Amino acid sequence: VGAGYKHPPAKNVPIQPQATRKRSNIVAAIPLGAVTTGEAAVWSRDAPAPELSPVAGLEPPEGTAAPLAVAAIPNAEGKAEASSRSSNKRARYLPNFDYSGRLEMLVWSIPAMAVLLVGGVAWVGSHDLDQRKLMSSTAKPVRVQVVSLDWKWLFIYPDQGIATVNQLTIPVGTPVSFELTSSGVINSFFVPQLGSQIYTMAGMVTRLHLQADHSGKYRGLSAQFSGDGFADMRFNVEAVPAENFAQWVTAARAAGPVRPA
Amino acid sequence: VKVFNWLFTLYGGRVRFTVPVLWSIGFMVTFVIGGMTGVLMAVPPADFQLHNSLFLVAHFHNVIIGGVVFGVIAGFNYWFPKAFGFTLDERWGKAAFWCWFIGFYLAFMPLYVLGLMGMTRRMQHYDNLDWQPWLLVAAVGAAIILVGIVCQVVQLVVSIRAREQHRDLTGDPWNGRTLEWSTASPPPPWNFAILPGVAERDGYWSTKQRAHAMQDQARPAREYAPIEMPRNSAIGSVNAFFAVVTGFALIWHIWWMAGVGLLGAFVALLAFAFRDKEEVEVPTAQVAQLDRSHAAEVAP
Numbered sequence: 001v002g003a004g005y006k007h008p009p010a011k012n013v014p015i016q017p018q019a020t021r022k023r024s025n026i027v028a029a030i031p032l033g034a035v036t037t038g039e040a041a042v043w044s045r046d047a048p049a050p051e052l053s054p055v056a057g058l059e060p061p062e063g064t065a066a067p068l069a070v071a072a073i074p075n076a077e078g079k080a081e082a083s084s085r086s087s088n089k090r091a092r093y094l095p096n097f098d099y100s101g102r103l104e105m106l107v108w109s110i111p112a113m114a115v116l117l118v119g120g121v122a123w124v125g126s127h128d129l130d131q132r133k134l135m136s137s138t139a140k141p142v143r144v145q146v147v148s149l150d151w152k153w154l155f156i157y158p159d160q161g162i163a164t165v166n167q168l169t170i171p172v173g174t175p176v177s178f179e180l181t182s183s184g185v186i187n188s189f190f191v192p193q194l195g196s197q198i199y200t201m202a203g204m205v206t207r208l209h210l211q212a213d214h215s216g217k218y219r220g221l222s223a224q225f226s227g228d229g230f231a232d233m234r235f236n237v238e239a240v241p242a243e244n245f246a247q248w249v250t251a252a253r254a255a256g257p258v259r260p261a
Numbered sequence: 262v263k264v265f266n267w268l269f270t271l272y273g274g275r276v277r278f279t280v281p282v283l284w285s286i287g288f289m290v291t292f293v294i295g296g297m298t299g300v301l302m303a304v305p306p307a308d309f310q311l312h313n314s315l316f317l318v319a320h321f322h323n324v325i326i327g328g329v330v331f332g333v334i335a336g337f338n339y340w341f342p343k344a345f346g347f348t349l350d351e352r353w354g355k356a357a358f359w360c361w362f363i364g365f366y367l368a369f370m371p372l373y374v375l376g377l378m379g380m381t382r383r384m385q386h387y388d389n390l391d392w393q394p395w396l397l398v399a400a401v402g403a404a405i406i407l408v409g410i411v412c413q414v415v416q417l418v419v420s421i422r423a424r425e426q427h428r429d430l431t432g433d434p435w436n437g438r439t440l441e442w443s444t445a446s447p448p449p450p451w452n453f454a455i456l457p458g459v460a461e462r463d464g465y466w467s468t469k470q471r472a473h474a475m476q477d478q479a480r481p482a483r484e485y486a487p488i489e490m491p492r493n494s495a496i497g498s499v500n501a502f503f504a505v506v507t508g509f510a511l512i513w514h515i516w517w518m519a520g521v522g523l524l525g526a527f528v529a530l531l532a533f534a535f536r537d538k539e540e541v542e543v544p545t546a547q548v549a550q551l552d553r554s555h556a557a558e559v560a561p
Binding site: 092093094095096097098103106107108110111114118121122125126128129131188190192193195196197219221222223224225230231232 | 262265266269272273274275300303304305306307309310312313314378379381382383384385386387388462466470
């Protein structure tokens with residue numbers, strides 16, 4: 001005994017038996033981009049089926065795993081869109097659709113494969129790029145101790161007997177082994193062009209291994225908000241050939257103790 | 262898997278691009294992008310680079326705005342007529358959607374780029390000219406979102422002022438499939454005059470199909486019975502008031518006030534426990550009258 005009153009006929013769409021329904025041959029995949037811009041909503045009834053175009057503007061900027069999954073979804077979504085606009089009377093209309101084994105297969109297998117792939121990438125990559133891991137190189141690593149202060153960076157070269165503020169000079173092609181700590185609040189030591197960042201924390205030492213493959217000047221910064229001077233808490237990174245590095249060390253030692261301004 | 266679930270609710274249907282559908286599709290597209298970038302950042306080697314950058318900021322706004330705000334506004338537009346008895350203005354609703362949607366992408370896609378360029382979050386100023394154009398685009402996007410928010414408010418005001426034209430008499434403005442659309446908008450306190458029998462997934466849809474198939478036959482007369490409803494009570498609000506007093510007092514260490522709050526809450530609870538009459542009976546005539554007037558409004 002449901003609510004048995006009559007529904008307005010205008011809204012009531014009669015259902016055809018399944019066997020007589022013809023499979024529509026309308027284009028089965030509209031790129032997701034079209035949906036995003038809302039084109040799907042404004043095609044006129046008589047307009048020809050839209051042209052296929054590559055899925056532009058949707059790939060995430062970086063990463064190995066994402067394009068696979070992105071490529072899979074526009075097909076599914078495009079199909080649903082293409083065949084389901086209310087103005088498209090040729091499309092299949094399945095108001096009593098309830099279950100499809102093939103769809104279940106699709107719906108579970110794609111995420112499962114994505115999880116396996118991304119999980120594998122994450123497992124291998126995490127061990128490969130572990131910040132504590134020594135870099136494989138024949139050159140002897142340069143040791144640098146980093147202390148984050150309020151709001152500047154102190155770099156100590158224990159083997160060279162020098163220290164600098166906001167200036168990190170390193171030899172090209174040689175691994176640099178960092179030991180990092182903080183004088184106060186937490187900061188994050190980060191040279192985007194060289195690789196991973198790492199936190200600096202008071203009373204603790206974190207480790208990081210980087211290597212500059214090309215000489216040049218890079219921006220270093222703190223990636224963790226640390227107070228008033230945070231936005232300007234930057235340092236210069238200069239990657240120079242080994243002989244220039246030796247010259248720089250000698251010059252710095254000869255300069256004697258210098259109080260930074 | 263959830264995303265596929267949502268997508269396939271469109272499968273085999275007739276999609277009408279009404280405001281709730283626009284928001285739902287906007288939600289799915291945006292949330293998928295946010296989810297993808299989330300997967301990227303869940304990979305540690307990528308996270309070593311992206312952590313604390315604007316890439317992260319773009320990602321979580323992508324998820325929160327696309328996944329929560331868009332979804333909530335879709336639901337708001339969809340169920341508003343059920344709750345308040347009149348539909349929301351479609352034109353302002355669409356304007357709000359497109360401003361939000363376009364504004365969102367303009368505001369947050371540049372942040373992905375900026376994050377990859379090494380811009381960290383929470384900076385109150387910056388000195389990198391390469392970032393400037395992207396940040397300007399993002400600012401324009403934020404302004405468009407603001408227009409969207411204004412449209413959203415205007416939609417509500419316009420709809421309330423024109424509520425007589427927007428009145429939902431059928432209780433089923435969307436030709437819905439689930440049971441809430443089978444009763445009047447707003448529903449009476451007892452929801453259904455006669456308890457609906459549900460045999461399939463979309464109860465109201467199958468009822469409609471049956472009614473359509475049997476429209477030539479006389480329907481059996483509906484038999485009404487009185488309905489017992491719990492009586493309204495203010496105790497809940499009183500209790501909550503004393504709970505707030507207790508919480509405030511505990512936070513600020515005002516011990517006498519905490520005592521008063523606890524005592525008040527307990528006395529309110531006692532009063533509720535010892536009341537004599539808990540229910541009211543809605544007489545048959547009232548149930549039948551409301552149900553018949555609803556049916557009369559539904560009939561053409």
